[in-house]
Amino acid sequence: MLKRVVIIGAGPSGVLLAHYLLRRDADYYVEVYERRSDPRTLPFSQSRTFPIALNERGIKALSKLDGMLADVKAVSLEGIGSLIHLENGKTLLFPRRKPLLFLNRTQLVITLLKTLTAQYSSDRLNIHFDHQCKGVDFETKTVSLEKTAGNCTVEVNVDYDLLIGADGARSRVREQFLSTNDFELEQRYTPSAYKSIFLPSESGTSLKSGYIHNWRASNGMLAVLVHDINGLLVGVVNFPRKDNTIANLSTKEEVLQFFCYYFPEIAQLLPESEAEAFLNRPISNVLRIRCNPYHHGESVLLIGDAAHATSHSLGQGCNASFEDVAFFDELLDEYSDNIAEAIAQFTLRRKPDAHALVELSDYTFPLSNKLLFFESFIRKRTAEFLHQRFPKYFSPSLLQLLVETTIPYSKILNSHKGWISKVKQANEKFLQTQK
Ligand SMILES: Cc1cc2nc3c(=O)[nH]c(=O)nc-3n(C[C@H](O)[C@H](O)[C@H](O)COP(=O)(O)OP(=O)(O)OC[C@H]3O[C@@H](n4cnc5c(N)ncnc54)[C@H](O)[C@@H]3O)c2cc1C
Numbered sequence: 001m002l003k004r005v006v007i008i009g010a011g012p013s014g015v016l017l018a019h020y021l022l023r024r025d026a027d028y029y030v031e032v033y034e035r036r037s038d039p040r041t042l043p044f045s046q047s048r049t050f051p052i053a054l055n056e057r058g059i060k061a062l063s064k065l066d067g068m069l070a071d072v073k074a075v076s077l078e079g080i081g082s083l084i085h086l087e088n089g090k091t092l093l094f095p096r097r098k099p100l101l102f103l104n105r106t107q108l109v110i111t112l113l114k115t116l117t118a119q120y121s122s123d124r125l126n127i128h129f130d131h132q133c134k135g136v137d138f139e140t141k142t143v144s145l146e147k148t149a150g151n152c153t154v155e156v157n158v159d160y161d162l163l164i165g166a167d168g169a170r171s172r173v174r175e176q177f178l179s180t181n182d183f184e185l186e187q188r189y190t191p192s193a194y195k196s197i198f199l200p201s202e203s204g205t206s207l208k209s210g211y212i213h214n215w216r217a218s219n220g221m222l223a224v225l226v227h228d229i230n231g232l233l234v235g236v237v238n239f240p241r242k243d244n245t246i247a248n249l250s251t252k253e254e255v256l257q258f259f260c261y262y263f264p265e266i267a268q269l270l271p272e273s274e275a276e277a278f279l280n281r282p283i284s285n286v287l288r289i290r291c292n293p294y295h296h297g298e299s300v301l302l303i304g305d306a307a308h309a310t311s312h313s314l315g316q317g318c319n320a321s322f323e324d325v326a327f328f329d330e331l332l333d334e335y336s337d338n339i340a341e342a343i344a345q346f347t348l349r350r351k352p353d354a355h356a357l358v359e360l361s362d363y364t365f366p367l368s369n370k371l372l373f374f375e376s377f378i379r380k381r382t383a384e385f386l387h388q389r390f391p392k393y394f395s396p397s398l399l400q401l402l403v404e405t406t407i408p409y410s411k412i413l414n415s416h417k418g419w420i421s422k423v424k425q426a427n428e429k430f431l432q433t434q435k
Contacts, residue, residue, distance in 0.1 A: 003028050005067050005341065006143055006160035008133045010034035010104070012052075013177050013304030013321035015112040016168030018127075019065055020329045022120050025338070028201050031158065032126050033145055034166075035132035039106050040113060049106040051226040052195050053079055053212065053236045053315045054322075055403035056098060061322035065331075070093035076101035077229050082212040085265055092377065098404045102210075102226050108318070131156065133167060136176040138296060162339050165302040167285040174302055177291070184289040189432055190311040191367070193285045195246060197223070198276055201231030206269070217262040219243065220367055220430070225266070229353070233269070236312075240431075247283060252276040286311055290358050293321050293347035298340035305326065308354035312363035314402060320357050324350065342385040356413040363423040364398060367430040373422070379419070 005021055007014045007230055009092035010032050011192065046374040054062070057335045063069040079100030091129050097186035116125065130148045134155075137144075141164060145156045165173025177183040191320045200269070207213055213235075216222050220243070226237035255275040259267035270278075289309040304321035328346055335341040366372045396404065401412045413420065 002338075003129065004159065005030045005162045005164065006158055007032045007164040007166055008143065009167035009171075009222070009304075009306070010109065010113065010127060010129070010305065011164070011166060011168055011313070011321075012037075012108055012112065012318050012403075014115060015109060016061065016123065016325045017164060017166060017303065017328070018120075019068070019116055019376045020325055022085070022124055024118075024267065024329075024332065025317045026124070027337070028124070030120075030126075031132040032127045033133060033143070033158075034129050036129065038113075038129040039110050040300055048196070048237055049104045050312075051073075051224070051228070052105050052108060052193075052318050053403075054101040054103070054108075054183075055315070055319050055395045057316075057406050058319035058322040059101065060406055062327040064326060071115050072103070072108065073101060075107045076103040077227055078102075079212065079226070080114050080210045082214060083208070085213060087214045089265075092182055094359055094380070096404070097400070100403065102228065104228055105318075107228070111428055123344065133172045136163065136173055136300070138176065138180070138300065141299060151340055160202060161299060162343075165300070165306045167303050168305045169289055171306035173300070174289075174291065174306050177296055177302075179298075180296055182293075182424065183296075184292045188288055189241060190362070191241055192220075192238045192286050193241045194224075194238045194281055194312075195237050195278065195281055197225070197233075197237055197266075197384060199225070199233035199235075199261070199274060200271065201233075205231075207233070207295075208261040209328075215263050215265065216372075219245075219262075221245075223263045224267055228258060238264075238313075241285060247408055250280055252279055255279050278401050288358060288362065290355055292351055292355075294350065294354075295343035295347050298343070301328070301343045305382070308358055310329060310358050312361075313365050314361045314365075316361060316402065320339065320354070320409070324354075324390060353408045356409040360402065360409060360413055360416075360422060362401070363420045363427065366423045367427045371426050376423075 003128045005028055005125055007018060007030060014032055018030045021030055032186055033082050059069060062072055076222050079102045081093060081095040131145045135144045136144050141160050142159065143158050147154045147156050150231050189219065213225045214222065220240045222238040225233045225236065249258055252272055252275040255278050256267060261271055279283055287309050288311060293308065294307045303324045305317060310317055327350060331342040366376055380397045380399060384400065386394035398416050402408055
C-alpha cells in the first residue's frame with residue numbers, strides 16, 4: 001500500500017531522508033515542506049549559511065546512495081587538517097589521517113535537492129517551499145501549514161501516514177510532542193552564540209586552503225574560517241552569549257577595531273564591505289536539545305537537530321543527522337518497512353548515542369585556553385603518537401574516534417568519561433568567572 005510520508009524541513013536531514021525513502025521502492029510517496037524559499041533560486045548573499053565539515057559518519061551515509069558522494073565532493077574542498085593561530089603569529093598544525101569534506105550548508109542542501117528532483121518526478125515527490133508548519137493533529141494525522149506567496153498567506157492542511165520532524169533545533173513538530181504524555185525535553189542555549197563571516201576569495205590567499213583556521217582570544221571568543229571550493233572564506237565568530245562586545249558594535253569602524261583588537265590576522269583580510277555586512281548580520285544563539293522519545297504513536301518521528309541539536313564545537317550535528325537517516329533506513333530493512341516498529345526501535349536504539357553526542361559536544365573542548373593548550377592538545381598528540389606506533393595497545397585520540405571512525409558516540413563517551421567530567425567541571429568554573 002502507498003505510504004504517504006510528509007517531511008517537515010528541507011535541511012540536510014530532511015532532504016537526505018527523502019532520497020533514502022524514495023530509493024526503497026515505489027510504495028513511498030514523499031512530500032517535503034520547508035518554511036524558507038528555495039535555496040536554488042536565492043542569491044548566496046541571502047542564505048544564512050556557515051561552513052560544514054563532513055567526516056567519516058556523514059560520508060558513509062552519503063556513499064550508500066548511488067553517485068551522491070561524488071556529487072557532494074564536486075562542491076567540496078578536501079579538509080586535511082586544522083591550524084590553530086596563536087597570538088604570537090605561530091601556528092599549531094593538526095593534520096588529519098582521513099580528509100574531511102568542507103562545504104557550506106547552502107551548497108550541501110542545494111546539491112541534495114538537485115539530485116533528488118533530477119531523479120524523481122511529481123508522482124513520487126513534491127517539495128513545497130515557503131510553507132511553515134504551524135501545528136500537527138496526531139489524532140487525525142494532519143499537519144497545518146501556512147503558505148506564503150508575496151504578501152499573502154494561506155492555510156494548508158495535509159494528511160500523512162508517516163510524519164517526519166526534520167525541522168531543526170526549534171522544531172514545531174517536536175513542540176507538539178509536549179502535549180503528549182511521557183515526553184521528556186531538556187533544552188537550553190549553549191554558552192556560546194555566533195555571527196557568520198564571509199571573506200572574498202582574494203582576501204584569503206595568505207591562509208592555506210584545506211585547513212580549518214582557528215583563532216582563540218583570551219576572553220573565550222573563537223573565530224573559525226574555512227575556504228570553500230570557490231576560494232571564499234566562510235566562517236563564524238563564536239563568543240560567550242553573555243558577552244555584549246559584538247552586540248554593542250554600532251559602526252563598521254567599530255567592527256574593524258574589534259577585529260584589530262581580538263583577531264588582527266582576520267582584520268588584515270577584512271574589506272570594509274564585509275565589516276558593514278558583519279555589523280548587520282544577526283547574532284545566532286545555539287540550542288542544545290535532549291529529548292525522549294523520538295517517535296510518537298505509530299506514525300511520527302523526529303530526526304536530526306529536531307531530535308538532538310548540539311553545540312557546533314565538534315562539527316558533528318550534520319554528520320550525526322546523516323547517521324540518523326542511514327540508521328532509520330537499516331531499521332526499515334530489518335522490520336520489512338513496518339513503520340510502527342521501525343520508529344519505536346529508532347528511539348530505543350538511537351537515543352543512547354544521540355544523548356552521548358550532546359554530552360561530547362559540550363565537554364570535549366575546554367573553554368579555558370589553559371586547559372585546552374596545556375592538557376587537551378597534549379593528550380591528543382600523545383594519543384595519536386602512541387596509536388600510530390602501537391595500534392594494538394593504544395586507542396586513537398578522542399577527536400580521531402569522533403571524526404575518523406563510526407564507532408557509536410555512547411561507546412566513545414564511555415571510554416572518555418574521565419576527561420569529559422574534568423572539562424565539565426572546568427567549564428562550569430570558567431563560566432562562573434564570566435558572570
Ligand atoms: C555555525 C555552525 C557550524 C556547524 N558546523 C558543522 C560541521 O562542521 N559539521 C557538522 O556535522 N555539523 C555542523 N553544524 C550543525 C549542522 O548544521 C546541523 O546539525 C544540521 O544542519 C542539522 O540538519 P537538520 O536538517 O536536522 O536541521 P536544519 O539544518 O536546522 O534544517 C531544518 C530545516 O527545517 C526548516 N524548518 C524549521 N522550522 C520549520 C517549520 N515550522 N516549517 C517548515 N520548515 C521548517 C528550516 O528552515 C531548515 O531548512 C554546524 C552548525 C552551526 C550553527
